[in-house]
Amino acid sequence: MKRLLTATALLTATTGLASAEGVLQLYNWGNYTSPELLAKFESETGIKVTVTDYDSNDTALAKIEAGGHGFDLVVPSANYVPIFAEKGLTVELDLSKLPNHANIAPEWMTVPWDEGRKNSIPWQWGSTGVAVNTSVYGGDINTSAVWLEVPDELKGKINVVPEMMDVVSLATFYYGGEACSEDLEVLKKVRDGLIAAKPNWISMDYGATEKLSNNDWAASVNWNGSSMRARLANPDVAYGYPKEGYVLWMDSAMLLKDAQNVEEAYTFLNFIMVPENAAMISAFARYANGISGSDAFMPDDMKTAPEVVVPEEFKAAGHFLPTCSEKSREYMTAIWTELQK
Structure with a gap:
């Protein structure tokens, strides 16, 4: 989740989305793919990768469902992995082509959204909490x-990332509900609380890494890796884990049913499960990954970073979002639509 919008292509001189031998089309979150990783991949395999950015799971889902996209791999969050699979937009992986599949850490192999990792390969995982400039x-x-009962010091200085599932879920936890709630009493509190809080926000935007770093914003609902990057540039930034409940997520790569560069996609999926390569992904975006042995290659500052290593006292408050029911999504969308007015 986790993510800032950037230019579409991070590496390549290829044009168009037509099928071609030795190329790969990756559809991924913005500012989330290590250029160094791509350069290494191209050097070792000769395969050129084009990365196209998206800003939300719903954006990616709509684009893939519309067809004619030309992408080979997509990287949805855990609660969207079953949606892509059930809609027939992705295919079950041929594990015989993925010898490094055994490198997936046991705790990330047996997961409710993809039992046995037959449909997806771990990319990165983290949390959604609150980043605050502690000098303010x-x-x-x-x-x-x-961000829901904004203190005077932060009024007009706090941003909320425009991620419906994260924001509505955080608010639902705050008002005593559970993820994907269908409880109308709780959801009314969520709606009222969000609408009442919004006048105290400066924006609902991406770009927290830069804007927290340069003091444009004093706080933001934000992702942990982005918050760490901001702290490295501005030591006053600290990351908070809402004790009422915060969102945990894992993004994973999936092979699209209409992929045109299938063998190249398998080569890339196998490549990112090499511990050293998984660590390169993490070192760029500052999120943990799901590959055993990658810790040995991780930057030292990530091994003890409070944004990456969840403090023991806050572990129990973290919740992976399930795949919500259609009714729950309708309620959330209605709240979100009203919030955007």
Whole structure:
């Protein structure tokens, strides 16, 4: 999740989306793919990768469903992996072509969204919480009250990322509900709370890494890796884990049913499961990954970073989002639509 919008192509001189031997079309979150990883992949395999960015799971899903996209791989979040699979937009992986599949860490192999990892390969995982400039606000940052009941010091200085599932889920936790709630009483509190809080926000936008770094924003609902990158540029930035509940997520690569460069896609999937290569992905975006042995290659500053290593006292408050029911998504969409007005 996790993610800032950037230019579409991170590496290549290829044009168009037509099928061609020795190329790969990757559809991924913005500012989330290591250029160094791509350069290494091309050097070792001769396969050129074009990366096209998206800004949300729903954007990616709509684009793939529309067809004619030309992409080979997509990287949805855990709760969207079953949706892509059930809609027939992706295919079950041929594990005989993925000898490095055994490198997937056991805890990320047996997951409710893809049992046995037959449909997806781990990319990165992390959390959605609150990043705060502690030179501006010295109060408790481990609460969603920071952005739902905005303290005076942060009024007009706090951003909320425009990610419906993350934002509505955080608010639902804050008001005593559970992920994918269909409880109308709770959802009314969520809607009212969000609408009441919005006038105290400066924006609903991406770009938190840069804007927290240069003090354009004093706080933001944000992802942990982005928050770490901001802290490295601005030591006053700290990441909070809302004690009422915060979102955990894992993004995973999936092979699209209408992929035109299938063998190249398998080569890439196998490549990113090499521990050293998985660590390159993490070193760029600053999120953990799901590959055993990658820790040995991780930057030292990630091994103890509070944004990456969840403090023990906040572990129980983290929740992976399930795949929500259609009714739940309708309720969330209605709240989100009203919030955008």
